[in-house]
Amino acid sequence: xxxxxxxxxxGCENCVKACPTDVLRMDPDTGLAFxxxxxxxxxxxxxxxxxxVDAITLTPDKSILPLVSWA
Amino acid sequence: xxxxSQPKEHHMTRNPPGRTPFSTLSRRDLLTIGAVGATxxxxxxxxxxxxxxxxxxxxxxxxxxxxxxxxxxFAGTFAAVEASQKGQRVLMLDKGSxxxxxxxxxxxxxxxxxxxxYDREEWMExxxxxxxxxxxxxxxxxxxxxxxxILDTLDAWGASRCKPFERSRVFRRVxxxxxxxxxxxxxxxxxLKDAAGRxxxxxxxxxxxxxxxxxxxxxxxxxxxxxxxxxxxKSPGFPNWGQTFDGDAMAYEAGAAITGKEFHxxxxxxSNHSAASYQNWNWAQEVTGAFIMVGxxxxxxxxxTIDAALRASASGVARGGGAPGGGTEMPPxxxxxxxxxxxxxxxxxxxxxxxxxxxxxFGLPPEGPPPGDGPNKGYQVGGATAGMGVHKSEGVFCAxxxxxxxxxxxxxxxxxxxxSMLCGASYPGRGFSSYGSAIQGRRAARFASEAVAATSTSExxxxxIDTKIAAMWAPRExxxxxxxxxxxxVLQGTMTPFHILYxxxxxxxxxxLSSIEYLRKHIVPxxxxxxxxxxxxAHETANMLLNAEMKLRAGxxxxxxxxxxxxxxxxxxxxxxxxxxxxxxxxxxxxMRMSKHMLPEAWKPDASASYRDTYPRSYPGEDAFRATxxxx
Ligand SMILES: Cc1cc2nc3c(=O)[nH]c(=O)nc-3n(C[C@H](O)[C@H](O)[C@H](O)COP(=O)(O)OP(=O)(O)OC[C@H]3O[C@@H](n4cnc5c(N)ncnc54)[C@H](O)[C@@H]3O)c2cc1C
Ligand code: SF4
Ligand code: SF4
Numbered sequence: 001x002x003x004x005x006x007x008x009x010x011g012c013e014n015c016v017k018a019c020p021t022d023v024l025r026m027d028p029d030t031g032l033a034f035x036x037x038x039x040x041x042x043x044x045x046x047x048x049x050x051x052x053v054d055a056i057t058l059t060p061d062k063s064i065l066p067l068v069s070w071a
Numbered sequence: 072x073x074x075x076s077q078p079k080e081h082h083m084t085r086n087p088p089g090r091t092p093f094s095t096l097s098r099r100d101l102l103t104i105g106a107v108g109a110t111x112x113x114x115x116x117x118x119x120x121x122x123x124x125x126x127x128x129x130x131x132x133x134x135x136x137x138x139x140x141x142x143x144x145f146a147g148t149f150a151a152v153e154a155s156q157k158g159q160r161v162l163m164l165d166k167g168s169x170x171x172x173x174x175x176x177x178x179x180x181x182x183x184x185x186x187x188x189y190d191r192e193e194w195m196e197x198x199x200x201x202x203x204x205x206x207x208x209x210x211x212x213x214x215x216x217x218x219x220x221i222l223d224t225l226d227a228w229g230a231s232r233c234k235p236f237e238r239s240r241v242f243r244r245v246x247x248x249x250x251x252x253x254x255x256x257x258x259x260x261x262x263l264k265d266a267a268g269r270x271x272x273x274x275x276x277x278x279x280x281x282x283x284x285x286x287x288x289x290x291x292x293x294x295x296x297x298x299x300x301x302x303x304x305k306s307p308g309f310p311n312w313g314q315t316f317d318g319d320a321m322a323y324e325a326g327a328a329i330t331g332k333e334f335h336x337x338x339x340x341x342s343n344h345s346a347a348s349y350q351n352w353n354w355a356q357e358v359t360g361a362f363i364m365v366g367x368x369x370x371x372x373x374x375x376t377i378d379a380a381l382r383a384s385a386s387g388v389a390r391g392g393g394a395p396g397g398g399t400e401m402p403p404x405x406x407x408x409x410x411x412x413x414x415x416x417x418x419x420x421x422x423x424x425x426x427x428x429x430x431x432x433f434g435l436p437p438e439g440p441p442p443g444d445g446p447n448k449g450y451q452v453g454g455a456t457a458g459m460g461v462h463k464s465e466g467v468f469c470a471x472x473x474x475x476x477x478x479x480x481x482x483x484x485x486x487x488x489x490x491s492m493l494c495g496a497s498y499p500g501r502g503f504s505s506y507g508s509a510i511q512g513r514r515a516a517r518f519a520s521e522a523v524a525a526t527s528t529s530e531x532x533x534x535x536i537d538t539k540i541a542a543m544w545a546p547r548e549x550x551x552x553x554x555x556x557x558x559x560x561v562l563q564g565t566m567t568p569f570h571i572l573y574x575x576x577x578x579x580x581x582x583x584l585s586s587i588e589y590l591r592k593h594i595v596p597x598x599x600x601x602x603x604x605x606x607x608x609a610h611e612t613a614n615m616l617l618n619a620e621m622k623l624r625a626g627x628x629x630x631x632x633x634x635x636x637x638x639x640x641x642x643x644x645x646x647x648x649x650x651x652x653x654x655x656x657x658x659x660x661x662x663m664r665m666s667k668h669m670l671p672e673a674w675k676p677d678a679s680a681s682y683r684d685t686y687p688r689s690y691p692g693e694d695a696f697r698a699t700x701x702x703x
Contacts, residue, residue, distance in 0.1 A: 004347070016279075017168045017171060017255070018169060018171045018239075019093075019167075019171075020167045020172035020312070020313035021313050022256075023280060025279060025281040027280070027281070028282035030535070036281070038602070039556070040604070040608075041392055042309075042310055042312040042313075042351055043346055043347040043348050043350075044348045045348075045351075045353075045356070046176060046236060047448070049236050050171070051358060056320070058349070059345075060344035060346075060349070060350050061344055062307070062344075062346035065560060067560055067561075067564065068554065069116065070116040070118070070675075071118060071557040
């Protein structure tokens, strides 16, 4: 998986702004960041570099979708 | 649309309140609920849009400004600051946020020209040889005149010695100090025209619908500068998935000519974790200080040539183990690199290179692996930037160095969005791109500001705004159709393989073109979006498909080989017919019109030099083709 986990978030919103592909969003209930569109992650680490408390875990792997005839 | 794994912690993944949890459905679920009501015989299989909703009542936010800058990388930041310093009201829109999105957070090297220590002739000749003689020598003159002042400006801002991503903070501070109004996370979809037919602003939408619905953003402006960067097909291993040629698409729709699409960027990635952009670029973010490249660009080696793709096809790629690169990589010519480094060292301490604290790159590879590099990246594979052209050579065509889109009033482009041909048919080594964007952004703002001063305002008709907003919302309102993810996957499968994209031949190009035309004709009008995120993807997908058609048509049109454009059936350069740029413009019937823009005679290579001296890099089959006129 690309972006894998957010743990220890303090809700500063930096990663949401830093992510160029809209993977991350702020949860209005908890005030914390969450992974909304993991499949759009390009594994660039900008979110991690932007996070002041190092809450973001990434791995270099990404699975590829099976291709079907229409979807 | 995609099978998404279950959240590991509850707070991490949730569905927007009041929305159908669409993204947690697997594709197979969709198939069983899909296949409802065929709309047309040519496109019978559709799926239902479970997130469809009427958007007509969405909140509309409107702005009015003098200069609208779309994009906030090097080009956009320099454009906005310059326009503001010229007394204009400036509004900046970006689908990401300042300095974080686009390619700009990655540029580490620059190659400023210092007239005090460098030989102008040598730089120009080397550049032209490397870019294969269709580089715009006028733009390179401007680069040589202005690049040192970009270093000075970045230095004054505090942005020349920090890590690439840290510039985001600097850019934002400088924009705010200059009174630029910034509206971020807005996907711009279309340009607006006033009653006189001038470009007079743009529309877009906020896609973050987690706590607030999507809003329509309308900006009316006296001049619009596209600093939207380039694009690719969301290919693995390069951090440009946010870039989808949106500027080209908007400008093309507005009547501008687009150029440079037959040429390619040729970055690769690694077989283990090939999607991991960061693993390819960690060194750029982990080193301290941007690198200053020293000395003239090399005339033949260096840069992003097509050799790796050609070798891969010619050699039968050895997979796994074995030589570095699995047989596709030539070992670096250490002797040549050492000689170049030696030459560059002669400049050390002279001119601007005498400044304290700059990180200078003298041409030798850094010692040891970059920080954070894994032990086994595997072998090199190609196509990390599939779809992307040569930096600075693809995009909106401008005929006169003003950055104004040829034939379209009120519209300007700069940086990777401008087809300036600064780098011609292949990218000549490192260090021209980010400063090139900065120079062009600043220049676009100068000419745009002059035009604003001479412009009397003309209203944008409400019907124009309404039509563009309706088209923007359409995929969200559509009840059934095709998901952007699936269409993108089909696009990638059609365009990415080396025998279509990099090693071209008429029948293969025509085959791919017929598939892309089908997608544009039957599938794009039926794209669906179940959320704000997917609505952004739907527009990006349509723009990538337009680019694919441009790439194939330009590749078919140019019946020669040059730089990164290799035609197996025409494997040699042909200066008589093709010392030109290829322009594409939308005809009144909606079809793509191709034309040649011939270049000045004075830019042609020296007729008395040998072919191999003029073109030091060779293509497979080139000598035989030149001797016999027959491709082997
Ligand atoms: C990994 C990597 C390494 C590189 N290394 C170097 C180097 O060492 N030296 C060098 O000179 N260059 C390098 N480059 C190239 C250089 O980074 C780019 O050419 C340059 O930054 C482009 O700047 P730009 O402002 O023209 O475009 P970008 O920085 O791409 O900015 C475009 C902006 O437009 C926004 N945008 C796009 N479409 C829309 C839309 N529809 N609505 C709203 N906003 C939109 C984007 O979000 C983005 O912020 C590198 C690039 C990469 C990716
Ligand atoms: S790694 Fe990049 S693309 Fe993935 S979530 Fe982080 S910022 Fe976004
Ligand atoms: S940057 Fe870190 S602390 Fe800030 S919102 Fe994101 S995860 Fe939370």
